[in-house]
Amino acid sequence: MDGAGREVTIDAEPQRILSLGPSATETLFALGRGDRLVGRTDWCNFPEAALEVPSVGSLFPPDYERILSTEPDLVVMIEGSVDVRERLEQEYGLTVFVYAPASFEQLYAQMVALGQAVNAREAAEAIVAEIQGEVDAIYAKVLPISYSPSVFYQVWPDPLSTAGPGSFIDDMIRIAGGSNVAGDADGPWPVYSLEQLLAADPAIIVAGSEAMAQDILTRPGWESLRAVREGRVYGVPNEDIVVRPGPRLVEGLRWFAETLHPGLFGQ
Structure with missing residues (x-):
């Protein structure tokens, strides 16, 4: 099959x-x-x-x-x-x-x-x-934690798009102990309005690259977001490890877990 x-x-x-x-x-x-x-x-x-x-x-x-x-x-x-x-x-x-x-x-x-x-x-x-084995070990480590930070993943800035249900990124955020603000969207790669983002006010914003993460920190209209105010905006070091469904995905999951729960993983 x-x-x-x-x-x-x-x-x-x-x-x-x-x-x-x-x-x-x-x-x-x-x-x-x-x-x-x-x-x-x-x-x-x-x-x-x-x-x-x-x-x-x-x-x-x-x-x-x-x-x-x-x-x-x-x-x-x-x-x-x-x-x-x-x-x-x-x-x-x-x-x-x-x-x-x-x-x-x-x-x-x-x-x-x-x-x-x-x-x-x-x-x-x-x-x-x-x-x-690696996925189960990461999940077991974050499972006892009551804190599940809300996360917004920016796939692309214009039009603003994110990762919803049916995407590997949504699965990673969940296993890594986070809550995807677009987890109830209509599809895996939905367009997401700024109004929706402001209403969700995520604790953490993740972008597909370091350059996009830096852009978010100075993007007009985003300065009131909690993640921007607190400097919790991160760029995936290599987006391939979170979007390509292959053997390296566990590296992406580990990065998500360490980013969402840095104290737990000694970061």
Whole structure:
């Protein structure tokens, strides 16, 4: 079962894998299948060895000629491109596996499923066990604490957008002992008005980069926010560790936990 809830039939162990998503590329390398990659997107930049794999360009829009030139026997891609997936399957007859976890529970299941698809189930189960152990340890540490700071995560400043339910960031904030002010939004990446933000008045604001965090501290109209007044505005040191659903996500969770509860983690 892939990330789109489909049964994917793979007749033989894939030898030529095309990755159309950074998270898929990272996961395939972690599974020991990086040497079978025949193509990647421009966004697939980790691990460093991925840069040696030929790029087929961007997925938005896709370059079908370059994609087909890789002659893949398996395509692993993200779910946000249903039209591309259907064309690859129906028009070009390619086998496509969707890798699109949006929570740690989904990550565990889909990583094992991808491992099964590329004959690396044992490696996938070992990685999942390691990630799950770290996640459980962090959660156990913050669980007894009654203080659950309200958090706003800025994805983009204009239009102001955030992370809502169905996003990995929402899951991370919860596990790290925080409360996402956009936790009841309509979708995973909603637009959020300044009026909504002022009403929520979060204790902590997190931005996708250090530069955006610095901008927030001097942004007109935001000076009355509690997080700005108290200097509790933080930039993720590397946004990839909180937005790419792969093996490095536990680093992002650890960063969130240490940022939300610095005394607990000796920061």
